[in-house]
Amino acid sequence: MRRPTSRPSPTSASPETARRPSSPNRPHPNDRRRRLMTDVAVLGLGNMGAALARAFLAKGHATAVWNRTPAKAQALAELGARVSPDAASAIRVAPISLVCVERYDQVRALLEEADAAGALAGSAIVNVTWGSPEEARDMETWVADRGAQYLDSDIYDYPDAIGNDIPVVPYAGGRAVYDRFADLLSALGPAHYHGPDPAVPNILGSAVAAYHHVAAAAFFEAAAYADGYGVSPREFLEFNALVGQPLTERAVRRGVAEIEDGDFRAGQASLHAHYDAAIVNRDDRRRIGQPAPMLAAFCDLVEPLLANQGDLELAAIFQPLRAER
Numbered sequence: 174m175r176r177p178t179s180r181p182s183p184t185s186a187s188p189e190t191a192r193r194p195s196s197p198n199r200p201h202p203n204d205r206r207r208r209l210m211t212d213v214a215v216l217g218l219g220n221m222g223a224a225l226a227r228a229f230l231a232k233g234h235a236t237a238v239w240n241r242t243p244a245k246a247q248a249l250a251e252l253g254a255r256v257s258p259d260a261a262s263a264i265r266v267a268p269i270s271l272v273c274v275e276r277y278d279q280v281r282a283l284l285e286e287a288d289a290a291g292a293l294a295g296s297a298i299v300n301v302t303w304g305s306p307e308e309a310r311d312m313e314t315w316v317a318d319r320g321a322q323y324l325d326s327d328i329y330d331y332p333d334a335i336g337n338d339i340p341v342v343p344y345a346g347g348r349a350v351y352d353r354f355a356d357l358l359s360a361l362g363p364a365h366y367h368g369p370d371p372a373v374p375n376i377l378g379s380a381v382a383a384y385h386h387v388a389a390a391a392f393f394e395a396a397a398y399a400d401g402y403g404v405s406p407r408e409f410l411e412f413n414a415l416v417g418q419p420l421t422e423r424a425v426r427r428g429v430a431e432i433e434d435g436d437f438r439a440g441q442a443s444l445h446a447h448y449d450a451a452i453v454n455r456d457d458r459r460r461i462g463q464p465a466p467m468l469a470a471f472c473d474l475v476e477p478l479l480a481n482q483g484d485l486e487l488a489a490i491f492q493p494l495r496a497e498r
């Protein structure tokens with residue numbers, strides 16, 4: 174990958190020197206720039222950032238790396254990464270830079286440094302750091318105001334999935350910059366473009382994380398219940414994979430169609446029916462002295478809706494859960 178020709182670079186030859194014929198003994202100034210160029214830079218080499226850099230290197234991409242604590246770059250240097258002394262240098266030697274630190278305020282601070290050093294304008298920044306929807310929108314505006322292109326991203330898996338079996342990596346922001354770098358970014362995992370609003374990856378990420386936490390907690394609560402009666406967590410796991418997961422998948426797909434249609438009268442199972450089953454379940458756990466906070470939360474959620482919406486399907490809980498904007 175080559176840096177856009179419009180991008181100013183301290184290593185660029187002046188028009189005068191660019192016209193000077195190169196000699197076999199003296200490297201042409203542009204040769205130096207080519208030697209310095211990498212395909213991609215990764216800034217922030219914690220668990221996730223290091224995994225991103227390893228995935229690029231494994232796919233044969235020349236990769237510049239930078240980390241606040243330089244020692245973390247050593248293992249990547251041994252894999253062939255080019256270690257940059259500061260964030261600005263890393264951004265300068267690559268046409269696209271991925272930033273993966275803990276928070277957006279840290280991203281902003283290191284991009285401010287790069288901007289002060291003249292490295293930001295003309296570059297493309299992909300912010301893989303997790304944050305809020307508002308932070309992503311603010312960051313895009315701030316980066317664009319400094320003449321750089323911006324994509325936001327978020328990763329919904331562990332570092333060992335990067336470049337291996339990660340399902341998808343979402344990107345949102347400028348379509349042109351996504352199209353230009355989509356092949357390179359696919360080194361991390363299948364790349365999906367989610368439109369111009371840079372907030373979308375963080376919104377999807379927060380939604381997936383919340384679903385993951387609650388669903389996993391509900392699984393372990395149910396496994397503890399089964400275990401209390403002598404059915405092992407393993408037996409529950411295998412049975413749930415055959416029965417509970419497909420049941421839930423069908424129910425949420427049907428529920429989303431109901432949300433889209435605005436009609437929750439499908440006649441499959443009413444909120445009353447779900448609530449009655451959940452109460453029996455909850456009370457059985459209380460009788461054997463087992464805490465069941467997930468189930469109790471479900472009962473607390475549904476109970477106030479029974480009076481007016483008790484005959485509707487489960488997806489009718491969606492509307493009262495929405496924040497009014």
Ligand SMILES: NC(=O)c1ccc[n+]([C@@H]2O[C@H](COP(=O)([O-])OP(=O)(O)OC[C@H]3O[C@@H](n4cnc5c(N)ncnc54)[C@H](OP(=O)(O)O)[C@@H]3O)[C@@H](O)[C@H]2O)c1
Nearest residue numbers: 217218219220221222241242274275279302303328330331
């Ligand atoms: N790990 C995961 O499973 C996972 C999964 C999905 C998403 N993510 C996201 O990926 C991002 C990074 O997570 P991680 O797991 O790689 O975290 P981590 O292992 O704790 O690494 C944090 C990184 O941020 C850098 N950093 C912290 N403060 C900084 C500052 N003020 N200036 C410059 N750099 C700073 C650290 O540099 P030093 O080495 O100098 O401390 C380090 O490179 C987070 O937004 C996280 O939510 C992580």
